[in-house]
Amino acid sequence: MAEKAQVKKYLQESHDKIFENNRKWADAQSAKDPQFFEELSKGQSPNYLWIGCADSRIPAEAITGLGPGEMFIHRNIANLVCNVDLNAMSVVEYAVSHLKVKHIIVCGHYGCGGVKAAMTPQDLGILNPWLRNIRDVYRLHEKELDTLEGEAKYDRLVELNVLEQCRNVMKTAAVQKCFAENEFPVVHGWVFGFKDGLLKDLKFDHAATLKDIQKIYNLTS
Amino acid sequence: MxxxxxxxxxxxxxxxxxxxxxxxxxxxxxxxxQSPSVLWIGCADSRIPETTICASQPGELFVHRNIANCVHAGDINAASVVEYAVTHLKVKKVVVCGHTSCGGAVASLGDAELGEVLDSWLHPVRELRRKHKSELDALPDDNARAVRVAELNVRQSIEVLRRHPAVRRAASDRGLTVHGLIYDLGLGELRVLEESGKGKGNGLWSPN
Incomplete structure (x- = not known):
């Protein structure tokens, strides 16, 4: 019983910590700028849509130095953009057609647990259909990946997965139509590295890729 | 650019x-x-960077963010996040955080077309509005109605989470708890959704 009471106490304390931190943060913001929260409550017009991994180590705004109101965020397992996924598709639709973001960033990270899990010969239940998309990325780039081994192979799969998800973003009608009209949003592929804490730009070629995929995936008319 | x-x-x-x-x-x-203790399910809205508003450190919160912080039964994206966080990372708490001035909640007060994708995504939220029509009609204005819809939506997401097999197992095996929060954008403050807890006052849902 004593142990149960301790667990309960721990749970309560770890829960309270979030609220304490939140109050401190809100007080500090208001002290700096008394209108801060009032302005925010009027609306948002972020420049960026970030599609990243749910991994706890990559808080998008913190690692890019952005404040509240600057970046619209979707995070899921292994930063995937699947065409039948209403969840991610509604995020893209809202960000592009309603908020008119200028940049869409797909950001993966080295050492991604989702990518590793997808390369494990194991039944992972409900995760199977989700992670299948990563196995498909492997199949698309099998020749290149088979020349690599160990960490180098995983690292490259992380990069190729980001590039494939960039292509998937560009296959949507929302992105194609908005771009045809406004020359934005521009799609970027990045990878975050824990070794140095830096974002690596994979130099995804927006214009060339758009031309390339529109041979088959054109949805502009 | x-x-x-x-x-x-x-x-x-x-x-x-x-x-x-x-x-x-x-x-x-x-x-x-990583060994995060919390799974945070929040809105994609740019004004609620979870790590910043909770003054958390990288590594503490596993994060899923989508339009209007919805957990719909049958959504494999959110279900995968829950499965990975609960079964594999063994988080101790799942938090669903809605917020005031939520574009998704405001849009759900009416039936204006937003495009087929968004209309499909928000369908369950609009259903909540229909189900609670008399309560919502009695509120003074649309701001208050949107806040109430956001609260109902968090509660609904918690109901879906409670029935997720991984959550049920973890709740009975190791005391996983699920919490509902509302973030007040005008104040910068998190508020616990009282009715998501059983009179405990901390938004705690426990299996008994």
Whole structure:
């Protein structure tokens, strides 16, 4: 019983910590700028849509130095953009057609647990259909990946997965139509590295890729 | 357009230098793995960066963010996040956080067409509005109605989560709890959704 009471106490304390931190943060913001929260409550017009991994180590705004109101965020397992996924598709639709973001960033990270899990010969239940998309990325780039081994192979799969998800973003009608009209949003592929804490730009070629995929995936008319 | 992008790449370099000055082994430690204690399910809205508003550190919150912080039964995206966080990472708490002035909640007060994708996604939220029509009609204005819809939506997401097999197992095996929160954008404050707890006053849902 004593142990149960301790667990309960721990749970309560770890829960309270979030609220304490939140109050401190809100007080500090208001002290700096008394209108801060009032302005925010009027609306948002972020420049960026970030599609990243749910991994706890990559808080998008913190690692890019952005404040509240600057970046619209979707995070899921292994930063995937699947065409039948209403969840991610509604995020893209809202960000592009309603908020008119200028940049869409797909950001993966080295050492991604989702990518590793997808390369494990194991039944992972409900995760199977989700992670299948990563196995498909492997199949698309099998020749290149088979020349690599160990960490180098995983690292490259992380990069190729980001590039494939960039292509998937560009296959949507929302992105194609908005771009045809406004020359934005521009799609970027990045990878975050824990070794140095830096974002690596994979130099995804927006214009060339758009031309390339529109041979088959054109949805502009 | 490039300078907008430079803005975040510069921000990243600044973040990295600051972090390393404070703790030279920070990224080394992070690269070894994650063991977050909380799964945060929040809105994609740019005004609610969870790590910033909770003054948390990288590694503490596993994060899923979508339009209007919805957990719909049958959504494999959110279900995968829940499965990975609960079964594999063994988080101790799942938090669903809605907020005031939520575009999704405001849109759900009416039936204006937003495009087929968004209309499909928000369908369950609009159903909540229909189900609670008399309660919502009695509220003074649309701001209050949107807040109430956001609260109902958090509660609904918690109901879906409670029935997720991984959550049920973890709740009975190791005391996983699920919490509902509302973030007040005008105040910068998190508020516990009382009715998501059983009179405990901390938004705690427990299996008994």
């Amino acid at each position: 490039t300078d907008v992008l430079d803005h975040i790449l510069t921000g990243n370099r600044h973040y990295r230098n600051q972090t390393l000055t404070h703790d030279p082994t920070f990224f080394d430690t992070l690269s070894k793995g």
